[in-house]
Amino acid sequence: MSEPTRIAAPDGVAPAAQYSHVVSATGRLVAVSGQLALDERGTLVGEGDPAAQARQVFENLKRCLAAAGAGFEHVVKLTYFVTDTAHLPAIRAARAAHIPDDRLPASSAVRVAGLVAPEFLMEIEALAVVGD
Numbered sequence: 001m002s003e004p005t006r007i008a009a010p011d012g013v014a015p016a017a018q019y020s021h022v023v024s025a026t027g028r029l030v031a032v033s034g035q036l037a038l039d040e041r042g043t044l045v046g047e048g049d050p051a052a053q054a055r056q057v058f059e060n061l062k063r064c065l066a067a068a069g070a071g072f073e074h075v076v077k078l079t080y081f082v083t084d085t086a087h088l089p090a091i092r093a094a095r096a097a098h099i100p101d102d103r104l105p106a107s108s109a110v111r112v113a114g115l116v117a118p119e120f121l122m123e124i125e126a127l128a129v130v131g132d
Contacts, residue, residue: 054094
């Protein structure tokens with residue numbers, strides 16, 4: 001795999017502080033389904049606590065990536081589904097524990113009316129590219 005190329009601000013596009021507008025890479029695609037704040041037993045972690053839920057979601061993403069031979073260094077895109085955009089700072093803090101600011105992936109954030117159950121505040125999916 002080539003090192004992912006990150007372009008924070010293509011010509012004519014406003015710079016982004018919290019993500020890269022463009023990330024390109026070559027290799028094997030790894031798609032990680034949206035992860036919820038569930039522990040290994042399927043129990044909700046952090047009811048009503050966006051920071052605790054974000055930490056659990058990123059731990060789940062880490063485990064899923066590892067199962068495919070990948071890590072956060074391979075992530076090229078994250079998609080955040082949140083019930084309230086006020087949860088985004090908690091998500092950014094959890095992300096910062098795994099992904100340094102100079103390696104930010106492309107990202108999308110979508111505010112949703114609800115997730116699979118009302119106690120879930122967020123769901124996050126990832127796309128990664130790893131070498132063959």
